[in-house]
Amino acid sequence: MRSSKISPSEKMADIYILCDNDEYKEKSIGLSDILGIRCVYDNVKTGPESLILHYGSDGLSLTGDGMTLRADFSDMTDRLRPDRVKGEMINKAVGLKYLKDDPLIMDATAGFGEDSILMAAAGFRVVMFERNMIIAMLLKDALIRAKTVEELSDITTRLQLRCGDSIEAMNDKLIQPDVIYLDPMFPQRNKSGLIKKKFQLLQKLENPCDEEEDLFDAACRLNPSKIIVKRPLKGNVLAFRKPGYCIKGSTVRYDCYVL
Numbered sequence: 001m002r003s004s005k006i007s008p009s010e011k012m013a014d015i016y017i018l019c020d021n022d023e024y025k026e027k028s029i030g031l032s033d034i035l036g037i038r039c040v041y042d043n044v045k046t047g048p049e050s051l052i053l054h055y056g057s058d059g060l061s062l063t064g065d066g067m068t069l070r071a072d073f074s075d076m077t078d079r080l081r082p083d084r085v086k087g088e089m090i091n092k093a094v095g096l097k098y099l100k101d102d103p104l105i106m107d108a109t110a111g112f113g114e115d116s117i118l119m120a121a122a123g124f125r126v127v128m129f130e131r132n133m134i135i136a137m138l139l140k141d142a143l144i145r146a147k148t149v150e151e152l153s154d155i156t157t158r159l160q161l162r163c164g165d166s167i168e169a170m171n172d173k174l175i176q177p178d179v180i181y182l183d184p185m186f187p188q189r190n191k192s193g194l195i196k197k198k199f200q201l202l203q204k205l206e207n208p209c210d211e212e213e214d215l216f217d218a219a220c221r222l223n224p225s226k227i228i229v230k231r232p233l234k235g236n237v238l239a240f241r242k243p244g245y246c247i248k249g250s251t252v253r254y255d256c257y258v259l
């Protein structure tokens with residue numbers, strides 16, 4: 001399966017793996033091999049515009065633009081509680097009544113996996129696809145850490161990560177999901193300062209989606225019983241396709257297509 005075209009020359013000015021601790025040396029070198037990104041041994045050699053991947057006691061992080069990002073589920077434990085998670089809009093969009101049929105959900109745009117873990121916590125099996133290898137490695141690290149957290153370890157057994165392009169996987173029929181979930185990057189999805197900064201950092205890795213039609217058409221061809229698309233509340237529908245119905249929150253909307 002093809003993974004993201006994230007070579008430094010194409011999308012990023014400069015990105016490094018900072019290896020400043022013997023304890024994480026092996027992991028850092030392993031990551032360097034996977035990503036084809038070089039290790040540096042102190043910050044001095046990196047510039048102010050650089051993005052830095054770093055292993056520490058709290059996992060793998062990405063630093064740039066004065067902020068540090070980490071995929072992390074541990075601060076979601078309250079939201080993931082069994083008595084709360086079924087009230088999440090995303091789970092209402094999937095349809096809790098289908099839980100009894102043990103449906104398979106494909107999250108075709110996994111990102112940091114927050115939506116996926118909400119669905120898995122409700123009891124759904126979720127296969128996540130992430131094509132940007134840096135985001136995929138941050139997500140993989142979050143999953144490994146989550147397995148060691150009591151409240152999360154059972155949930156992670158319902159989550160599977162595949163690093164690669166979901167359009168290709170759908171076109172090649174590598175998976176036969178009952179529900180397909182799409183949340184492609186949308187320009188300017190939130191105006192709050194912190195989210196905007198986080199978004200800017202992510203934009204250094206990934207452009208807003210320009211393959212909306214390919215994504216939606218590939219999902220339709222797999223013939224799932226439902227496709228769900230997350231959009232900003234007032235954003236356009238994906239690929240000009242009108243949904244059957246929408247579930248609306250205060251900032252986002254879930255467009256549901258029942259096939």
Ligand SMILES: C[S@@+](CC[C@H](N)C(=O)[O-])C[C@H]1O[C@@H](n2cnc3c(N)ncnc32)[C@H](O)[C@@H]1O
Pocket residue numbers: 108109110111112113114115116129130131132135164165166167183184185186206209215
């Ligand atoms: C807005 S983020 C998703 C956020 C996610 N729903 C969450 O809860 O964290 C979109 C992600 O989809 C990924 N993506 C976009 N197109 C993809 C594709 N065709 N295959 C796999 N991943 C894709 C991007 O790399 C990006 O990480």
